[in-house]
Amino acid sequence: MRRRTTRLAATAALTTITVLGLTACGGSGFSDTSTGGGEAGGELTSSDDGLSVLIAASGDAEATSVTDAVAAWSSDSGTDAEVSVASDLPQQLSQGFASGEPADVFYLSTEALAGFASNGSLLPYGDRLTNRDDFYPALVDNFTVDDQFYCAPKDFSTLGLIINTDMWADAGLTDADVPTDWDSLADVAAQLTTDDHVGLAFSPEYARIGAFMAQAGGTVTNADGTEATLDSPENIEALTYVQSLLTSGDAALTSDLGAGWGGEAFGTGQAAMTIEGNWIGGALSTDYPDVAYQVAELPAGPGGQGTLQFTNCWGIAADSPNQEAAVALVEQLTSTDQQLAFADDFGVMPSIESAAEQWKTDNPDQAAFLDSVEFAQGVPNQDGSAAVITDLNSQLSGLKTGDPAAILESAQANFDAILK
């Protein structure tokens, strides 16, 4: 009898604790998910609350620069704002949204956008911006989900062809030889290949090899993003061409060279050319300052010139108690002057057209990156696309001996599944 009472007491105690715990979790000031200015037409919230800004910095330069910019805005507007640097941004964002107290303003990647947008975590504020029409349309498309322009592109990058000028000269090549099409690319890669290094190296991932798909005229989805077009003849042609480069021995995947990415293979002199974005400038000047290089536009394929563009945006949380101030902050951070200041501080490309000319004057060596925006293709931003692209990447590392059609067919099937 006594044992039963004790057991009962134990059960009761545990139940109480559990219930207490659950109410504590459920009732932390956030039990109904339908509040907030989640709708584009709704009113923005406004309050005296300060703003918290969560960023993922590439280095100290970026962290300091963003912190200074936010502090300057804060003293002008009188709204408190604090910048914190995330060590694992997606995880910290998820935790914030789950707890109901997310950062107000944060960096957001294209592949994370759809997931957070679909669960209502994000405020679709894009159309409220006074400088809305200044953003490159292709970037606006990147951050548009279900016809809603969610967030302002922070800056962007494109892929270019990075050439080691010393190796280039050693091979007897001149400026006139900079490849303009697939044949001339294969040609110079062959001429640049020696016993010590390959002509061209790039990472085995869609984010590099996808540029060849764009050059062949291929895409990941149709224009509306409603149907996957990965197994199109154009894409198969692109992968077949890349495969021929790899089997010729004049090009190699960075993984086969033991390098982590194109910049490492290029900087250590394992490759005479690589395909990377404008972030390579900073990496080379820090880690391999002695390497002389030049940037060229990627060559044209059967479908014309093509490259990929990457971008992040300034997300604003639907649960932010002070959305009005957050939008004002983002307007300031994406303004022409501020973006040029960011570009000076940590080498990004402004996401607005009005800053383009000044940027090209400031960075003549890198102009090819910005000029590439004319023919740049965005990366897919559908919900679940990140997993499909990861799977495609894992297959692309076996491209040298794999079957291009089979690789694309399986990626096509996976992409079809997420669009249903």
Added chain:
Amino acid sequence: MTVIATRPPRRRSAATRGESLSGWLFVSPILIILGLFLAVPVGMALWVSVSDWTGRGSPFASGVGFVGLDNYRELLGGGGLAERDFGLSLRNNAWYVLLVVPIQTAVSLLLAVLVNRQVLRGRGFFRTAFYFPSVTSSVAITVLWLFLFSQSGAVNKLLSFVGITGPAWFNDASGVLHNLLALVGVREAPAVLADNTALGIPLWEWLAGPSVAMSAFILMAVFTTSGTFMLLFLAALQNLGGDVQEAAMMDGATGWQRFWRITLPQLRPTLFTVLTLGLIGTWQVFDQIYTGTQGGPQKTTLTPAYLSYTSAFGDQEWGRGAAIAFVLFVIIVVLTILQRIVLRDRAVSKRRLAMYAPAAATADSTTGTTGTTGTEARR
């Protein structure tokens, strides 16, 4: 004690009640802590695994719906990327467990026996040295490993001295077993293995063995955890009485026989602990993957624990992430129970008894009456 015993029954029961109340009071802090940080989160995760929670706000909010076993169905028979990823992660982790657990148990037992010997000089030094990898954080060791096993790293340098061109280790996705089969000329899968699939993965791929990248992690796990388990074995070894050993010696058992027939059976409880801890630890491998390879190359170091994390935090598929965690839980529990059954104490079988009986009989009949002379005679 006597005071309590002489008390009248009524008062005694009241006193015990008071005692049991204060007992509960004393354990309540740990009960609350365990409840809050263990029972509640587990309950929440269980709910998330059968819900369509999207990661925003509380999982117990009104908008979150019950979807039954949908998340589990998608993992175990959905036919999509989710199922294939899960299948791959199970395959990778199963090979990891299959190799790490026996190797680390054997190595740690060997080390324990070595440093337990009285004659060994500098025992203290070796005990510390072997235990050292265990106290270092796994993240630090992983980074060290990435350097050691890089294409131009120390390991490949060593291999090059003996004329071997080392693999690209963390970039090499080829299965070790497939590579071995290729050496004897088997490169294509037999039709029966290529056409039949389990969890979306062809059987031939299940049999690929750990990838070269995963092998580097296997070596690392053995390197880091053997020290810990050595300590467990060492403690058990030092608890063993010398008399049984002595008796065996008197009976003329060789060192080898004494180890297998006398020492090892006495270590059975420790062996069970080591195997269980090893099994649990290896099925939950996460930090090495998170800091090292993030599942690459070609998803061959993807593990269920890491997949659960990326599904939830990366892809916002919280239900699926939680479901993976519970499937993993079931796997671990089932395997532990199986292992318990295999290792349980059994009565000596008739076959075994028969082995001893005639030997004893012949010994008695052919030699003198006392054990000592018998032993000497056999020597």
